[in-house]
Amino acid sequence: MVSNSNTYEVAVVGGATAGLSAALTLGRTLRRTIVLDGGEPRNKPAAHAHNFFTRDNTPPSELLRIAREQLQPYDTVKLHQAIVTTAAKKDDGFELTTETGERFFTKKVILTTGVQDNLAPIPGLAGLWGDRVIHCPYCHGYEVRRLPVCVIANGEAAEHYAITLSNWHSDITFLTNGENRIGAEMLDKFKEKGYKVNTAPIASLERSGQGVAIKLENGESLETGAVYYRPEKVLFRNSLAEQLGCEISPDGVVTVNAVYETTVPGVFAAGDLTHPGLHQLYMAVAGGHLAGTNANRMLTMEAW
Ligand SMILES: Cc1cc2nc3c(=O)[nH]c(=O)nc-3n(C[C@H](O)[C@H](O)[C@H](O)COP(=O)(O)OP(=O)(O)OC[C@H]3O[C@@H](n4cnc5c(N)ncnc54)[C@H](O)[C@@H]3O)c2cc1C
Numbered sequence: 001m002v003s004n005s006n007t008y009e010v011a012v013v014g015g016a017t018a019g020l021s022a023a024l025t026l027g028r029t030l031r032r033t034i035v036l037d038g039g040e041p042r043n044k045p046a047a048h049a050h051n052f053f054t055r056d057n058t059p060p061s062e063l064l065r066i067a068r069e070q071l072q073p074y075d076t077v078k079l080h081q082a083i084v085t086t087a088a089k090k091d092d093g094f095e096l097t098t099e100t101g102e103r104f105f106t107k108k109v110i111l112t113t114g115v116q117d118n119l120a121p122i123p124g125l126a127g128l129w130g131d132r133v134i135h136c137p138y139c140h141g142y143e144v145r146r147l148p149v150c151v152i153a154n155g156e157a158a159e160h161y162a163i164t165l166s167n168w169h170s171d172i173t174f175l176t177n178g179e180n181r182i183g184a185e186m187l188d189k190f191k192e193k194g195y196k197v198n199t200a201p202i203a204s205l206e207r208s209g210q211g212v213a214i215k216l217e218n219g220e221s222l223e224t225g226a227v228y229y230r231p232e233k234v235l236f237r238n239s240l241a242e243q244l245g246c247e248i249s250p251d252g253v254v255t256v257n258a259v260y261e262t263t264v265p266g267v268f269a270a271g272d273l274t275h276p277g278l279h280q281l282y283m284a285v286a287g288g289h290l291a292g293t294n295a296n297r298m299l300t301m302e303a304w
Contacts, residue, residue, distance in 0.1 A: 007105045008034045010295050011096055013084045013240060014112035016041035017281050018271025020067040021288030022110045022295075027074025029296040034104060036096065038083040042114050042272060043281075045130030050139050052281045063281075087240040094244070094266070108295040109244070111254065111262075111269040112288060113237035115279070120152075120231070122177075124205035128227070132212045133205065135230040138280070141168040147225025148173075150214060152202065155181035161228055162186065162195060170194065173222065175214070177202050198222075236273055251276055260291035268295050 010026050012019045015037025026033040043049060043060045050056055055063060071077050082098040093107040117135075119126050125133060134140040148171035151161045158174050159182060165172060173196040176182070180199045182190070190197060200216040205227065207213075214222040236252030246262040246269070247255040253276050254269045256262055262269050270287030272279045 006103060008032050008078075009106065009299055010034075010108045010110060010292075011036060011094070011104055011106035012110045012112060013087075013096065014038075014114060014237075014271070014273075015079060016064060016112070016114065016271075016284075017067075018112035018114075018273075018284035018288035018291075019110070020064065020071065021285045022112065022268075022270060022292035023071055023077050023079075023288075024067070024074075025289050025292030026296060027071055027077040029292070030076055031296055031299065033077045034106070035077065035079045036082045036084050036098065036104070037079070039081055042117065042279075043130065046140070047131065049281060050142065084240060087243045089244060089264070096240075107266065107299060109240075109267045110288075110291045110295055111241055111267065111273060112271040112284070112291075113240065113273055115272045116235040116237060117231045118233055118235055120177075120229075122152075122202050122205060125229070128205055128207060128212060132207060132210075133227045133229050135228065136279075137165055137168050137228070141165070144226040145169070147171075147211075150175050150212070150222060150224045150227045152177060152227060152229040154178070157230065157232075158182050159186045161230075162190065162193075165228065166193065172196070173198060173224065175200075175202055175216075234272075238273060241267070241269060241273075249276070256287075259294040260287050261294060266298065 009032045012022050012035045015035040019035055023035045048057045049060045084096050085099045086097040088095050094109050096104045145168050149169050150173045152175045153161050154176040176199045200218040203215040203217045205214050211225045212227050238248050238252055238254050241254045244264050244267050246264045254273050256269050256274045260268050260270045268291035270291040271284040
């Protein structure tokens with residue numbers, strides 16, 4: 001049996017940006033809430049978070065510390081470190097089980113478990129990820145503005161980067177890491193802009209002063225200010241949504257409506273998990289808030 005102390009009105013699975021945003025709204029709406037969090041936010045490798053209203057250039061861990069601190073006055077909200085492994089629909093709610101066997105019963109669930117970046121197995125890449133290997137110019141482009149950069153990308157991804165980065169950088173070398181799949185028309189544009197393309201497979205990356213030293217398998221070495229790279233595939237942490245029967249797109253994105261409700265009544269989702277792109281902190285904050293608001297609204301209407 002699940003004890004009363006493990007019974008909540010709302011359980012938020014994932015306690016980083018989207019989850020803590022939902023928790024704040026739920027605390028302010030007096031809802032008995034538990035936040036279950038594995039403690040691995042996506043931007044953990046980055047020294048600073050940028051482009052975030054009033055908190056530009058703040059370490060990600062500090063943003064979450066402030067969020068947790070500001071939840072302290074709300075005594076209906078409990079934060080608990082745990083990884084949820086199973087989720088099941090019950091007669092009047094949902095049951096969640098953690099990897100250590102704890103069980104929680106809740107009327108509504110908000111999933112904010114995010115995504116996982118599957119980095120290419122290039123030696124040195126993982127160690128520089130979020131540091132001098134960056135994926136998003138909106139997040140980190142300003143800090144390396146005007147520097148010469150390398151972009152590890154091919155085909156459409158390279159073409160997309162070329163256009164986007166043109167306002168931040170003029171000296172750009174594209175590393176296709178094998179056969180060039182960039183379109184002919186775009187390659188003409190690259191020539192016009194002075195962008196370079198190197199197709200040699202990449203052997204390794206390492207920090208060099210403030211920049212990055214890149215070794216190619218053909219023996220060439222490059223020095224650059226920073227490297228742009230985006231994993232070809234991110235893994236949407238959607239296994240709980242799947243267990244609950246929520247609709248999931250072929251790419252793995254959990255389907256939500258405008259108020260962040262999934263296709264299963266009583267199950268909400270927010271943050272990176274619910275967007276194919278637009279993976280930004282402000283989107284996670286907004287989604288968490290809307291999910292929290294609408295979980296509260298649903299509970300209120302049920303009791304009315
Ligand atoms: C290197 C890097 C730098 C970035 N920098 C910026 C930036 O400067 N500005 C910006 O706007 N955006 C930035 N982003 C994007 C930003 O990190 C994401 O948009 C944001 O983290 C999404 O928040 P989230 O709450 O949806 O997911 P996450 O931050 O990934 O949090 C998900 C949480 O859920 C937990 N979890 C997962 N599964 C379970 C489970 N089964 N049980 C319990 N807990 C679970 C995880 O441990 C984690 O704590 C960056 C991303 C990366 C990769």
